[in-house]
Amino acid sequence: MRGQPLLSPVIHREKMAAAPVMMPYFGQQISSKSDLVPDWTRQEVSTGTTIMAVEYDGGVVIGADSRTTTGAYIANRVTDKLTRIHDKIYCCRSGSAADTQAIAEVVAYQLGFHSIELDEPPLVETAANLFRASCYRYREELTAGILVAGWDKRKGGQVYSVPIGGMLVRQPVSVGGSGSTYIYGFMDANYKPGMNKEQCMEITAAALSLAMERDGSSGGVVRLASISEEGVERRVILGNQLPKFSTH
Numbered sequence: 001m002r003g004q005p006l007l008s009p010v011i012h013r014e015k016m017a018a019a020p021v022m023m024p025y026f027g028q029q030i031s032s033k034s035d036l037v038p039d040w041t042r043q044e045v046s047t048g049t050t051i052m053a054v055e056y057d058g059g060v061v062i063g064a065d066s067r068t069t070t071g072a073y074i075a076n077r078v079t080d081k082l083t084r085i086h087d088k089i090y091c092c093r094s095g096s097a098a099d100t101q102a103i104a105e106v107v108a109y110q111l112g113f114h115s116i117e118l119d120e121p122p123l124v125e126t127a128a129n130l131f132r133a134s135c136y137r138y139r140e141e142l143t144a145g146i147l148v149a150g151w152d153k154r155k156g157g158q159v160y161s162v163p164i165g166g167m168l169v170r171q172p173v174s175v176g177g178s179g180s181t182y183i184y185g186f187m188d189a190n191y192k193p194g195m196n197k198e199q200c201m202e203i204t205a206a207a208l209s210l211a212m213e214r215d216g217s218s219g220g221v222v223r224l225a226s227i228s229e230e231g232v233e234r235r236v237i238l239g240n241q242l243p244k245f246s247t248h
Contacts, residue, residue: 050179050211050218051081051092053149053159054191054200055172059228060149060157061200063208064092065179066220077220082234086111088227089127089150094177095164096143103134103144124150128160128168136166145176151227179211179218186210197226201235209242 051064064081067074081093083104089111093100107130115122128148135144146162161167161174173191175183186207195203205222212218222237 049081049094049177050175050183050208050215051094051145051147051177052173052175052180052183052187052204052207053092053147054195054204055157055159056195056197056200058157059151059197059226060159061197061204061224061226062090062092062147062149063204063222063224064177065208065212065218066223067212067218068097069217074219079220080223082223082225084108084232085127085148086115086122086150088121088152088232089124089148090225090227090232091127091131092147092149092176094145099142099144100146103131103142103146106134107131121152123152123154124148124158124160125152125155125170128158128162128170131160131162132166132168134166135162135164139164139166147174147176149227151229153229157228175207177211177218179208179215182211182214183207197228201226205237206243210245212242213245 049065049067051062053060053062062082066076066078066081068076068079079097083091083093085091085104085108091104091107093104107127110130111122111127114126127150131146131148135142135146143164145164148160148162149158151157158170159172159174160170161176163176172193173187175187187203190203190206201224204224208222212220212222221239222242224235224237226233
């Protein structure tokens with residue numbers, strides 16, 4: 001009203017300060033700017049994942065899904081988790097994407113020098129031991145599960161598993177990653193020694209499809225590769241071409 005003095009700035013500020021605005025966040029007050037940042041931005045990039053490798057008479061078949069996650073966020077739908085180490089030696093990566101990529105690059109570099117010194121292609125077992133050495137030496141810092149597979153003239157097709165911690169074991173069939181828990185029984189029931197390349201391709205695609213349906217960190221497309229004396233044959237199976245297992 002006219003003739004009444006205005007409130008002083010000091011009193012005005014005190015009144016404003018006396019009524020803080022409460023911003024509920026799932027029942028809790030936001031305490032800092034970091035609460036406004038999504039959780040996935042503070043998570044490392046992980047390959048999720050489902051990987052597997054199968055030996056057959058004359059070579060090996062390797063396969064993986066293609067989903068990369070950062071927490072609950074899908075960072076990449078078409079990642080290639082089948083990494084070339086040498087002409088007939090590949091690895092499948094699970095765990096931290098940064099850790100596994102770094103290890104694969106180091107081993108490929110070391111194996112290249114080793115091949116030049118010998119003047120012949122390296123052995124699959126040599127590559128597996130290089131992975132084992134790195135994973136064991138830095139076991140406190142790394143999150144890396146690796147499957148090493150390939151063909152050499154001494155032992156033919158071979159599959160080696162290097163789980164987190166740096167152990168090394170050769171297996172005719174090996175699976176890894178978060179989706180592996182869903183397909184151990186499937187592989188035990190369906191894999192038979194003496195299967196040919198096409199049969200191994202089919203069972204690998206089916207197992208990966210099953211894991212992708214059940215595991216939230218696995219998805220995308222299925223990447224397959226057959227490694228033998230003739231070389232490497234790669235295939236990609238799109239999501240709408242995969243076998244279906246769910247009942248809904």
